Amino acid sequence: MICGGLDIGGTKIEARLFGPGMEPGGSRRVETPRSDAGAFFAALAAQVAWLRAQGGAGLPIGIAMSGVVQPDSGPDSGIVRAANLPIGGEHMASRLRQIAGRALPVMNDAMALAYSEANGGAGSATGASVGLVLGTGLAAGLCLDGRPAPRHGGIAVELGHCGMPARALARHGLGLWPCGCGRQGCIESYVAGPGLARLADGMGIPGGARVLADAPGAEAVLDVWADLAAEALEVLQMTLAPPVVVLGGGLSRMPGVVARLERALAPRLMAGVPPPALRLARFGDASGVRGAALLALREAEGGAAWTR
Numbered sequence: 404m405i406c407g408g409l410d411i412g413g414t415k416i417e418a419r420l421f422g423p424g425m426e427p428g429g430s431r432r433v434e435t436p437r438s439d440a441g442a443f444f445a446a447l448a449a450q451v452a453w454l455r456a457q458g459g460a461g462l463p464i465g466i467a468m469s470g471v472v473q474p475d476s477g478p479d480s481g482i483v484r485a486a487n488l489p490i491g492g493e494h495m496a497s498r499l500r501q502i503a504g505r506a507l508p509v510m511n512d513a514m515a516l517a518y519s520e521a522n523g524g525a526g527s528a529t530g531a532s533v534g535l536v537l538g539t540g541l542a543a544g545l546c547l548d549g550r551p552a553p554r555h556g557g558i559a560v561e562l563g564h565c566g567m568p569a570r571a572l573a574r575h576g577l578g579l580w581p582c583g584c585g586r587q588g589c590i591e592s593y594v595a596g597p598g599l600a601r602l603a604d605g606m607g608i609p610g611g612a613r614v615l616a617d618a619p620g621a622e623a624v625l626d627v628w629a630d631l632a633a634e635a636l637e638v639l640q641m642t643l644a645p646p647v648v649v650l651g652g653g654l655s656r657m658p659g660v661v662a663r664l665e666r667a668l669a670p671r672l673m674a675g676v677p678p679p680a681l682r683l684a685r686f687g688d689a690s691g692v693r694g695a696a697l698l699a700l701r702e703a704e705g706g707a708a709w710t711r
């Protein structure tokens with residue numbers, strides 16, 4: 404059976420088809436409307452229509468998106484909290500039913516990365532694996548034996564909004580930077596793309612992360628960044644101790660990022676705590692949308708409620 408997925412981010416909504424063996428097929432990318440919910444859901448409907456034009460009305464379609472989607476039960480079921488999208492407080496499940504005429508499974512994008520990589524990717528055959536998105540934001544998802552871990556209260560592994568340890572800020576003379584969640588000092592504020600750009604600015608390299616590769620002094624900036632990122636990885640090891648952490652998102656494409664993080668993590672870990680194997684996502688940028696499509700496929704094939 405073929406299937407399809409939608410990857411909803413702050414800048415684009417990508418629709419992608421997958422063949423019977425989950426091989427990637429055609430894709431269509433549109434800008435994410437940032438103005439209002441009406442424009443957003445119109446764009447989403449057009450992407451669903453495109454997928455169905457390729458794969459038929461019964462095509463299983465799953466959705467990966469940033470932010471928090473409340474679980475299927477409880478008074479806030481289906482409500483979205485997403486800082487980068489104009490749909491905060493919208494009832495996603497109802498909107499999707501209006502668009503598609505049936506329920507479409509929705510997955511946090513970091514969980515979708517973890518799920519994809521735990522099924523045929525870099526996190527396969529490890530029992531437990533974490534998918535860590537290092538992009539515009541920072542988020543993680545956990546899979547156990549190839550299945551998404553239960554999300555109590557709708558929270559996946561919201562590592563990005565845990566506080567950056569004070570010892571790390573003190574080491575680098577950094578203050579409490581504001582976060583998109585409305586608080587200060589979150590890990591995301593320092594380690595996600597905008598945080599790296601701010602670090603670079605503060606160390607005399609204006610222009611942010613995009614120029615880092617070519618700029619003199621970039622190595623020093625990246626070493627500070629890796630040290631802060633290692634603190635985030637250390638939090639994962641002290642709480643979940645996954646044997647594998649699969650990296651995705653734009654910052655995972657920086658040359659040598661795995662070796663840099665491995666070097667930074669070793670001195671941060673408490674004695675006796677094993678480091679995780681750090682791996683790049685096997686399915687690259689398409690891994691999140693692959694995870695969402697796979698979720699829809701498993702549900703269509705009779706998969707159980709664990710998929711959410």
Ligand SMILES: [Zn+2]
Nearest residue numbers: 564582584589
């Ligand atoms: Zn935050």
